[in-house]
Amino acid sequence: xxxxxxxxxxxxxxxxxxxxxxxxxxxxxxxxxxxxxxxxxxxxxxxxxxxxxxxxxxxxxxxxxxxxxxxxxxxxxxxxxxxxxxxxxxxxxxxxxxxxxxxxxxxxxxxxxxxxxxxxxxxxxxxxxxxxxxxxxxxxxxxxxxxxxxxxxxxxxxxxxxxxxxxxxxxxxxxxxxxxxxxxxxxxxxxxxxxxxxxxxxxxxxxxxxxxxxxxxxxxxxxxxxxxxxxxxxxxxxxxxxxxxxxxxxxxxxxxxxxxxxxxxxxxxxxxxxxxxxxxxxxxxxxxxxxxxxxxxxxxxxxxxxxxxxxxxxxxx
Ligand code: R2B
Ligand code: URA
Numbered sequence: 001x002x003x004x005x006x007x008x009x010x011x012x013x014x015x016x017x018x019x020x021x022x023x024x025x026x027x028x029x030x031x032x033x034x035x036x037x038x039x040x041x042x043x044x045x046x047x048x049x050x051x052x053x054x055x056x057x058x059x060x061x062x063x064x065x066x067x068x069x070x071x072x073x074x075x076x077x078x079x080x081x082x083x084x085x086x087x088x089x090x091x092x093x094x095x096x097x098x099x100x101x102x103x104x105x106x107x108x109x110x111x112x113x114x115x116x117x118x119x120x121x122x123x124x125x126x127x128x129x130x131x132x133x134x135x136x137x138x139x140x141x142x143x144x145x146x147x148x149x150x151x152x153x154x155x156x157x158x159x160x161x162x163x164x165x166x167x168x169x170x171x172x173x174x175x176x177x178x179x180x181x182x183x184x185x186x187x188x189x190x191x192x193x194x195x196x197x198x199x200x201x202x203x204x205x206x207x208x209x210x211x212x213x214x215x216x217x218x219x220x221x222x223x224x225x226x227x228x229x230x231x232x233x234x235x236x237x238x239x240x241x242x243x244x245x246x247x248x249x250x251x252x253x254x255x256x257x258x259x260x261x262x263x264x265x266x267x268x269x270x271x272x273x274x275x276x277x278x279x280x281x282x283x284x285x286x287x288x289x290x291x292x293x294x295x296x297x298x299x300x301x302x303x304x305x306x307x308x309x310x311x312x313x314x315x316x317x
Contacts (some may be wrong), residue, residue: 044097056135075104145301150277211251
């Protein structure tokens with residue numbers, strides 16, 4: 001599927017401003033359009049080596065998730081659900097030239113892994129957003145599907161995020177730029193969250209709710225766990241933090257949603273976060289459900305997003 005450009009067809013100095021209108025994915029970087037070539041290093045793609053509009057111009061849905069295996073599984077599942085004519089063997093990792101991230105394209109759907117934590121997803125998003133911009137994609141919906149720790153809800157519940165908040169329960173993302181810290185809004189698309197919730201109601205035995213999601217920079221102490229290599233607070237203090245989070249409307253904790261919300265919002269992507277909870281953090285720290293149970297939980301966000309995409313495309317089960 002790769003569409004490699006001949007060396008002559010290379011200039012990035014085309015009139016890009018006309019694509020900044022409503023609906024087009026945009027970048028906010030005055031330097032980008034004056035570059036002769038843009039190498040998306042961690043995706044192993046580039047404007048001189050690949051015909052990005054031909055490869056990606058029809059993308060309407062982007063699904064991102066931490067694990068490469070899960071994003072491959074999602075791509076194969078989408079392929080089955082969309083009943084596309086090409087065979088399963090045609091679904092190849094577009095980023096096979098790098099082992100940083102994986103990427104699969106299934107018709108209008110892109111499935112990409114982002115690794116764990118803010119720095120990892122942030123690098124991927126910079127390059128993904130530039131990719132969508134160079135490809136002149138418009139009206140793109142992007143959804144992070146993932147796992148999380150639930151607060152006060154049954155394990156296996158799916159949380160659709162209405163507010164992505166930081167460790168201080170604030171709906172913001174603090175980005176250190178040079179030696180300054182700037183604060184970006186983490187507002188997500190409300191209508192999209194409602195649409196996803198309505199979609200979930202059509203799936204039997206599919207516990208789903210809308211709630212705030214907290215993004216932390218650490219899985220252990222940062223999420224109030226007592227079972228890391230380091231723990232510098234008491235059991236009572238940890239539990240008190242989680243209870244205060246619950247009282248502030250937070251229903252799950254993960255590690256990417258704030259930067260994801262902030263970057264997508266600034267670049268014209270309608271964004272949602274859909275995470276299944278693997279445990280109830282008011283009851284335990286360790287993820288101790290059997291593997292088959294966890295595997296079933298992990299499929300839930302995929303099921304919901306596949307149903308949502310099919311509905312948007314006017315396809316029925
Ligand atoms: C959820 O799960 C991962 C940590 O286990 C992290 O990437 C996240 O956000
Ligand atoms: N992912 C997290 O970030 N925290 C959890 O507790 C589970 C998954």
